[in-house]
Amino acid sequence: MRIKAALSLVVITLTCISPGHLLAAETNTQDLAELSAISNPNDPCFGGCAPYGVPWHFEAIGAPEAWEITNGSSDVTIAVVDTGIDDQHPDLVGRITRIPGCGLGQTNQYSTSHGTFIAGLIGASANNSLSTVGLDWNAQILDVRVMNGSNGRTSDIAAGIKCAAVHGADIITLSFVQQGSQLSPVLQQAISEAQDAGVLVIAAAGNDGYERQRFPAAAEGVLSVGAVAQSLDIASFSxxxxxxxxxxxxxxxxxxGAGQSNGVRLGQGSSFAAPVVAAGASLVKARFPYFDATQISNQLVRTAKTHISQVSSSQYRILDVEQALKQPYRSHWQVTETGQVIALGESEHFGDLTTRPLIRNVTAIAANLTGLGYWLAQTNGAVTAFGEARDLGDLSTMTLNKPIVDMATTPSGNGYWLVASDGGIFSFGDAQFHGSTGAMTLNKPIVDMASTPSGNGYWLVA
Incomplete structure (x- = not known):
């Protein structure tokens, strides 16, 4: 019985820097800048309010461009399993929901500033001319208080995670770390049950500045989040x-801020990087409502910006909400020999050759890396780029021995190969020549080609 009691004691640290780094201030509506983009909200601190400048994180993750696509959906629920949320803050009125028996309930005894700060990053109300704005303007925020200030019990946290999952949370954000090198079995079970229910669990990586794994962020299937500074280098504490x-x-x-200020505050910590990602995830869910948790996580990671630190030369991915909403998860097009492109699934139509008369020789289509553009190849070697696909050259000025029958792109999307029916290979952009059958006598003509995943080779099909 002593062992069980020990496991339920809290070994949890909130992953903001410290309350001393939360600076309170009232909003100043006179500092509202005139914003031209229709997606920009009228909340005064979005444009900068005294004594603070313009919040930098919106531009860093492509929020204004993302808002042109979606502001979020009330059908999506983000559970904040934390210290509780001040639902009386004017910028959160109507945004917070609670489930009786889910968590420890409301409190007047303990500070809710940590959870309120998180809720504001996710969903402070937009276009109400008050304070600041969250990344997702419509998602439901489920308040699951599991801590008394900065202290909590693993049993309470685990129960809160399970309760959030049972009551329909799409995303759970966790902004604490557990002491030790292994995840508590109690928390592991709760996270696994949430994942089995289809919930995306996101967790802050911690603030010790080292590379060691911290839990629950390092748990299997959890989307782990570290913090970057405005320079986009890894924050010194992260x-x-x-x-x-x-x-x-x-x-x-x-x-x-929570409590008496009812205004805005500055804060830092991976505690606050995690809910930014959670709100990004909710926008992805709104854009692609049929995505499951794994697809949302994969979409966020694969569309993130690759950044190389100027300090350590380490490479990492930074959230890019704009690209997460723009890039199709599954892209597929069909093209006719007259150059008509048919977009299927999530793919977009970026143009085709149907307006050009007498074209009867289109033989291949290939997408660029993002799925936001493609190339059309003709049998005479002409290549036409559409959307964000770059013009990398073609064979239209050459006399070919045999017609072009297919094309394939490099993994980077910055190059492609053209193959002729005799197996002749022509490389463009960063595509490298790895050999051909152009000088060989074939029993049958080449009809298809495919690149290896590394781009260091290709297959020809006769």
Missing amino acids: TRGSWIDLMAPGEGLLSL
Whole structure:
């Protein structure tokens, strides 16, 4: 019985820097800048309010461009399993929900500033001319208080995670770390049950500045998040390492204060990078409502910006909400020999050759890396780029021995190969020549080609 009691004691540390780094201030509506983009909200601190400048994290993750696509959906629920949320803050009125028996309930005895700051980053109300704005303007925020201030019991946290999953949370964000090198079995079970229910669990990586794995962020299937500074280098306090899935703004962030200030505060910590990613995830869910948790996580990671630190030369991925909403998860097009492109699934139509008369020789289509552009190849070697695909050259000025029958792109999307029916290979951009059958006598003509995953080879099919 003593062992069980020990496991339920809290070994949890909130992953903001310290309450001393949360600076309170009232909003100043006179500092509202005139914003031309229709997606920009009228909340005064979005444009900068005294004594603070313009919040930097919105531009860093492509928020204004993302808002042109979606502001979020009320059908998506993000559970904040934390210290509780001040639902009386004017910028959170109507945004917070609670489930009786889910967590420890409301409190007047303990500070809710940590959870309120998180809720503001996720969903402070937009276009109400108050304080600041969250990344997702419509998602439901489920308040699951599991801590008394900065202290909590693993049993309470585990129960809160399970309860959030049972009551329909799509995303759970966790901004604490457990002491020790292994995840508590109690928390592991709760996270596994949430994942089995289809919930995406996101967790802060910690603030020790080292590369060691911290839990629950390092748990299987959890989307782990570290913090970057405005320079986009890893914040000096942030836990780091190749085990972390994604980095997001976590230093000098502006969000909501709790209690008497009812204004805005500055805060920093991976505690606050994690909910930025959670709100990004909810926008992805709104954009692609049929995505499951794994697809949302994969979309965020694969569309993130690759950044190389100027300090350590380490490479990591930074959240890019704009690209997460723009890039199709599954892209597929069909093309006719007259150059008509048919977009299927999530693919977009970026143009085709149907307006050009007498074209009867289109033979291949290939997408660029992002799925936001493609190339059409003709049998005479002409290549036409559409959307974000770059013009990398073609064979239209050459006399070919045999017609072009297919094309393939390099893994980077910055090059392609053309193959002729005799197996002749022509390389463009960063595509490298690895051999051909152009000088061989074939029993049958080449009809298809495919690149290896590394781009260091290709297959020809007769």
